[in-house]
Amino acid sequence: MLTIGTLSRKTGTKVQTIRYYEQIGLMNEAGRTAGGQRRYFEKDLDRLAFIRHSRQLGFSLDSIRELLELSDNPSRSCAEADSIARRQLRQVEQRLKRLQALKKELKRMVAECEGDSVAECKVLEVLRDHSECLTDHDGIGA
């Protein structure tokens, strides 16, 4: 019988977060002691570890819900889990691209700054000047 604190320590999840996962139905309702405290089994620990690992990989709680459901039904096809993972990979790749562009512009910004008064500050200048940036709200798409 594991306490919520043990689960917390073993998975690096805050106690409140575990209760939150129960509240939104991601974790099963835990059994209780006479005094009303939660007590868990190993399988609950496994489930929480699955959730946390998935979160670290950036899956949304909704995706995790799907993945857990698949995981609970071993006869279903693997294809669904695969497509969820692929979707996630695509998202990560997009965010990566975007961040790389940001990094480039930020680097350019701070590289050009020579630490004089704000009047000729390159950082602020770059922020003021929208022309060189990545926006395309008049353009062709996201």
Add this chain to the structure above:
Amino acid sequence: MLTIGTLSRKTGTKVQTIRYYEQIGLMNEAGRTAGGQRRYFEKDLDRLAFIRHSRQLGFSLDSIRELLELSDNPSRSCAEADSIARRQLRQVEQRLKRLQALKKELKRMVAECEGDSVAECKVLEVLRDHSECLTDHDGIGA
């Protein structure tokens, strides 16, 4: 005299978002027509463009507030703006690292999946198995 819709179109910002920026004091309170509609000057458009450009570079609204204040006081030193930008750059670099690690693990995951039943699904297996992942909640730091 520009309407809120014009600002919206010119900066790619939703109308509600502009009102939200006013509400939280990031945009100055706009003048109003007799009927209560907002009317803007070019300088408001510039300010909004500055905000949006900064947002696209991932600056928080709080950072933007600081940057705007600097921008409004041209006599102050550029060093502050520079340090805000450098902080932002560090953050972006960290997120990049993290995302790159995620991408690697996701790729591994989907590469190994051979599309059979869930019982032997590699994706779910990887998610279940916490041992190879990036956590360090028992370890040395974030």
Add this chain to the structure above:
DNA sequence: GCCTGAACCTCTATTCGCTTTAGCTTATAC
């Protein structure tokens, strides 16, 4: 002077994934 329809208004709620706070109660070790 009136009508229409697009654009505007306020106010409130919702999103996501938690985190924090306040004010208690229970379990455990000594």
Add this chain to the structure above:
DNA sequence: GTATAAGCTAAAGCGAATAGAGGTTCAGGC
């Protein structure tokens, strides 16, 4: 028996918007 660590609930808060309801104003045409 008591100290204290760990647990409990319920509600609010965070960032950064977004969405919706329900109503008002503006600009153009007739």
